[in-house]
Structure formats: structure tokens, C-alpha cells
Amino acid sequence: MSISRRTLLRNTAALGAFAGAGLPHIWIKNADLAFAAGGEIKVGVLFSLTGTTAIIEESLNKATLLAIEEINAAGGIKGSKIVPIVEDPASDPATFSEKARKLVVGDKCVSVFGSYTSASRKAVLPVFERQNNLYWYPTLYEGRECSKNVIYTGAVPNQQQDEFVPWLVKKFGKKFYLIGSNYIYPKEENNYCKKLLEKLGGEVVAEEYVPLGHSEFSSVINKIRSTQPNVIFSTVVGDSVVALHRQYKAAGLDPEKMPMASLTTSENEVAAMGGEAAAGHFTSAPYFMVHKSPENEKFVEAYKKRWGADKVTHFVSEACYFQTYLFKQAVEKLATSDLTPPNIRDAVKGQEVIAPQGKVRIEPENLHTWLWPKIAQAKSNGQFEILVEAKEWLKPVPYAAYPGQSCTEKGLVEKS
Amino acid sequence: MPSHVPNSSGLQRLIAQLAPLLIVCAVVFALPVLLNNDFLLNKVARYLVLGILTVSLGLSWGFGGILNLGQAMSFGLGSYAMAMALKLKTVPVHTGASGLPDFMVWNNVQHLPWFWEPFRSLTFAIAAGLIVPALVAAALGWFMFRGRVTGVYVSIITLATMVVINLVIIDQQSYTGGFNGITDLAQLEIFGVAFDAYGRATYYLVASCVLLSLLVAFAFTRTKAGLIVQAIRDHESRVRYFGYDVALYQIFVFALSAAIAGLAGMLYTVVMEFASPTFLGVQLSLSVVVWCAVGGRQSLVGAFLGAVLVAGMQGALSESAAFLETWTLVMGALFVLVVLFLPKGLAGLAQVVLRWIALRRHAAAGGVAQGVGQTEGST
Helix, strand or coil: CHHHHHHHHHHHHHHHHHHHHHCCCCCCCCCCCCCEECCEEEEEEECCCCCCCHHHHHHHHHHHHHHHHHHHHCCCECCEEEEEEEECCCCCHHHHHHHHHHHHHHCCCCEEEECCCHHHHHHHHHHHHHHCCCEEECCCCCCCCCCCCEEECCCCHHHHHCCHHHHHHHHCCCEEEEEEECCHHHHHHHHHHHHHHHHHCCEEEEEEEECCCCCCCHHHHHHHHHHCCCEEEEECCCHHHHHHHHHHHHCCCCCCCCCEEECCCCHHHHHHHCHHHHCCCEEEECCCCCCCCHHHHHHHHHHHHHHCCCCCCCHHHHHHHHHHHHHHHHHHCCCHHHCCHHHHHHHHCCCEEEECCEEEEECCCCCCEEECCEEEEECCCCCEEEEEECCCCECCCCCCCCCCEEEECCEEEECC | CHHHCCHHHHHHHHHHHHHHHHHHHHHHHHHHHHCCCHHHHHHHHHHHHHHHHHHHHHHHHHHCCCCCCCHHHHHHHHHHHHHHHHHHHCCCCCCHHHCCCHHHHHCCCCCCCCCCHHHHCHHHHHHHHHHHHHHHHHHHHHHHHHCCCCCHHHHHHHHHHHHHHHHHHHHCHHHHCHHHCECCCCCEEECCEEECCCCHHHHHHHHHHHHHHHHHHHHHHHCHHHHHHHHHHHCHHHHHHCCCCHHHHHHHHHHHHHHHHHHHHHHHHHHHCCECHHHHCHHHHHHHHHHHHHHCCCCHHHHHHHHHHHHHHHHHHHHCHHHCCCHHHHHHHHHHHHHHHCCCHHHHHHHHHHHHHHHHHHHHHHHHHHHHHHHHHHC
């Protein structure tokens, strides 16, 4: 009898100890804060600081914080300071979703800047659409998305390829070898590339996809040798970019005759592989670190001063930087009492800012960005040399490969 | 042995053993009253789901002695079953009239694949979320346990199988959404009740499943089969010499554990509003082992609380400005300490502490009596 009572007692107390220790993370916050209370505008900064994509996402975190610090140092937005709430989603889609909820519902951020991969953007999308908040996505991506809750400031396929593919055909020839990582982004880019090649009378000698993180390209290089394409059109991402370039060089292939043309190789990847391996290959993007403009000189100098002289800027971190300024301009247009995510979305439509790459503009129809395509060649010093600059900014067409569909303010529209 | 003790005492013992379980569940059910915040409820619901997953591992590892490093495989299968059903219920805004899930259109799929068809029925999907993981586990278990594979080889095989399924899901993106997973889902609706991820209905659904899975797992450990499974854990060949079909019992506990993990996976999709290949990734799968070890693998309630506690702490640490840069380090150090100094996890620690308190009280009661005696003696 007494033993069983003691067991009961002991177990009950064990439970109490557990419950007490188990709940320190639960606290009740003031849930009724307005979006701009006490001269503070809270925004979320959601880039991975740990995990597989941490290296690139850390640079996005830094570029965003730099812009916020600059804006605050210059007096904030109409006297209100931007308060960044930094979270670490640890390169994991589920954690992205959890932190997005915390920022949007818990902290009542008026906007969140975040994501590098499409997978993480897709994971947070339900949060922003359901809460009608605003997500600022800086990365180039595959297009085919038409959300009213995302501002897309990276390039979509037409902005990277419309100029690039004809230029490659003219300069090197019509035989393309398409190589990409096995997920939706490379497949969509290649869909669009094939459409362009069809118009130009080009030929695809092979279309191949390797698993994400793949680092063994000897069979691919053998196939390249046997098919002898004029251009290797590459959309591999992450560590695979580094491996592909190094093994290409080790195999003794010549960029003069058979260059790689990439949509994903930035200064960041070049720094990881070493300039020697990258030298001679081409990238198409709206921004390169060497671009000459007063705004870019200021950006590069400020970035190095804040985060270290050895740091590089690249086409995604540049977008992080200018989208924060677009956010500032949109908020400036609103009265403090009107500061809500949907109002910011309406205010940012048609906004223009002089970014490091040139003057950019948010397209009111689809919330993507007018950008300045450029073609550049990598040099052995780790930088690029810009060979072609667009004479005009280019409209974002997220459904460029699908003439039957277009993204409008009312959402996706099917043309019959 | 319960059969050897008189009935009333056996009942009391049962109540005593059930008490922590029931009290934990009472706290879980009472939480919405204390926490008047949808966002926090949603967050706690997520931790509770991970708790159910950890209970399922506690069952096979702590009681069956089968260290399944691929526990997230069953979890992921359940999660995809639910996501497929909810995906088919979304209005296909992004794909127009054809009504195919958006990622299939992106991958130029013309018709809904045959294995997606039955998921139009939610009942089928829920059944599949339980049965498919159980069947996969049973088949895997049949090969392993019939072949008398034990110990570390079981762990390697389960881990490898999970990685294979994970790679297949990532590779077959026309049918699975690939790396992005299945996103943009409809809300779960059962008997007219909509389970909004932030709503109380979802929280109570998860809480009920916590209660259900803890009770099922507890009940199993009390049955004869459950006792034999524990005997197999402690001395496999001795049980075999008694004439028991060891493999059969192992397969059963393995499959039961997978079904509970599948249930957790389905709930995870409802709470997170998407399914992703990372749900059956190595990282999550190993985290579950850690949670289970921290909580105490031989206690179901311990395993459950281990997951809720550690996942909650992880969330809180990574959100505090002070630990933003170092939270992974702090977590790592904690795990090392627990493994080194608390082999039975926090449940073991709680037992030791309580025994010590009970002894002290006993001693103190004796000491007071003695003291009183002395005082009386001196006056």
C-alpha cells in the first residue's frame, strides 16, 4: 500500500519537475502591438546562419542588415527606426516555417526579408498568404509563381536568358549541353532555354540533371568530350558548381572553345572554387561586383567596411540591399496608422530606386522587378569582367516560357 | 508480475504507473486555457507532434531494443499521405482548369498518376498514413529479423532505407514535388470541423493523438506480447529457447512504432501546412534519437517530454539574441552532458531525485522524532 502510494507520489512529482522545466520557452507576449509602435518598425530577417546553405545566406543577412543600419543612421523612416529581428532558420524548411510564424504572428513584423532556396520560400509561403503579410525574396528563381504576398527582387528566366542565349549562339555556336541540379529551378531555366534555342535554330545535345550536392562529374565530362557541344549551359547550384568547375579544369577542357555558361555562378561561388577554376567561363546576371556606378562603389565600400575587406558582394546580396531601400520608400508613402503589409504592397508597386546595378522598379502587375541584364566573364583574380550590358532595363515575365499564362494584379490569368 | 499480486494492489500499481502519463496529458489539454495566443499554441502543437514521433521511437528502441535510425521514414510517409490528400483538395489557382497539383503542371505531367487517385478520399489517406509506414516497416522487419540481423546493423539498414526513400522522393519530382516538397495545401476538414493550423481544433486534435499514442504504447508494454518484446531486448536467445517466435514479436513492435510515427507525420503536415523531403531526412531522424535519449528511452512519458523539452529549448535558444550565434554549440554540449552523466535520461534523473527526496523525508521524519525525544529527555 505505502509503496504504491509512494510510487504515485514520486511519479507525480517527476512529472511536475518535467513540466516546470519543460515550459520556460512559453511566455505570453503582448499580442496587440501595432505594426509601428513607439517609433519602431519591426521587420524580420530570415536567412540561415547555420546548416548547408549558411555560407551564401549569411552574406544575404549581412547585406540586409547593412541597408537597415544605413537607413537608421540617416534618420530612419520618417523618424521611425527599422528594428531588424534576426532569426536563424538553420537551412531547414520546417524551421523556416516555424521562424516565419514567429516573426509574422509572434513579433508582428510588418515585412520579412528572407530565403535563398525555392524550397524554403515554398515552406514559408502558406504563413505569409494566410496572415496576409509580405515576404521579400532576393534570389533569382525559376518564375511561375504569382503570389500577392511576395516581392521578388531577383531575376526570372527571361531576365537572365533573353540576351545571354542569343549572344552565346552567335559567339560560340548552336550546340548546347544542358547540365543542372535535379530540382525545379534548373528544369524551368532549361525549359526556357530550349524555347529560345528552338527560335534560334539551336540544338540541345544533352540535358542532364545531377542530385543536389553532387560532386563527381567525371561521367558528365566524358559525355561532354564525346558530344563536343559549343556551350555547356549550367544551372548546377551550391557545392556542385565548385566541383564541376574544378573537374572541368582538371580534365583539361578549354573555356575558349567550350565555355560554361552559368546562371548561378556568382562572386561567392568563384571565391569558393578559386579564380583559376572559374576563369574564362560566363555568367549572366543583373549585377556584378565590378559594375561601375557611384551607387555600387558606395555599396561595395560600405559592405567591406562593415563586414570585412575580404568579403565579396554578388547578385543576390545586391538585391537584398536594394530591396530594403524599396521597403523604406514604400513605408515613407504611408501614414504611420496605415502601416500594414497589404498597404506596403500597394505602395511598393511601381516604386523605383537607383540600385548598385542601375535603376530598378517593382512591376505593379506581378511584384517582380525590372532589372538590368549583364553578361560577364570570370577572371582568375576572382572577379568578373562585364562584356555586355543591357541598354534598357528588362521587364520581369515570370511566365515567359508559358505564353498562355500571365501573372496580373488579380492573380494568375489564363489567356485562351 | 501483475498476475502474482492481489487485484486491488495491481490496480493501484497500474494507476501509479499511469499517473505521469495522465498528468502530462492533462497539462497538454489545459494549456490552451493558460496560453491565449494562437501562434504559441501552433508552436506547442508542433513540439507535441515531435513528442509523438519520439514516443514511437521509445517504443521500438527503449522497449524493443531496436534502434531505428530511420524513424523519420515512417514520419515522412505519413506526412506525404496527408499532404497528397490535402493537395488534391486545394483549388488549383496556379494551374488553371485542368485541376492537377501545381508542381505536376510545372513538370509537364498530363494526368494524375494512378497512385495519387485514391488520395481524393481523406479516409483512404488517413488509413494509408498509418498502414503504409506499418507495412513498409513490417516488410523491412521481416527481412531483418527473420535474417537475425541485430544491433548496429539494424540501425544501418533502417538509416539507409530512409535515405533511399528520401532520394527517390527528391528525384521523382513530377510525382512528389521533389526538393520543394508538397506545398500550398487545403485545410484538413473532418465531419465539418476545419483544422486550421493556428486554431484550437488542431491543437486539441494533436493533444488527443498525444493521449492516444501514449495510451496505446503504454497498453502494449503491459500486454504479454509487450513483456516478451522487453524480454527479447534483454536476452534474445533465451526467449528464443523458450520457443517464442522472436522475429514475429520484433516485427510487430517495429510496425506498431512505425504506425505511430505515421500518425505523427500526418499531424505534422496539418500543423506545418506543407510536406518536405526533410521530414524524412537524416537530421530529423537523428534528432529523434537524441530527444529520446535525453528524455529517457525506457520511459514513454520521458521520451515524449524529452522531445518537447529539447525541441522547445532549441526554438527558444535560437530565438534569443544572446545565443543566436552559439545555440547549436549550447545544444551540442547539453547532449554530450546528458549522454555522459544521465544514461537513463531525464526520466532516470527524476526518479533518482524523487527517491532521494523520499529517503530524506523518511530520515527527517525519524530525525524529528528522535530530536523531540532528546528535547524531552533534557528537560
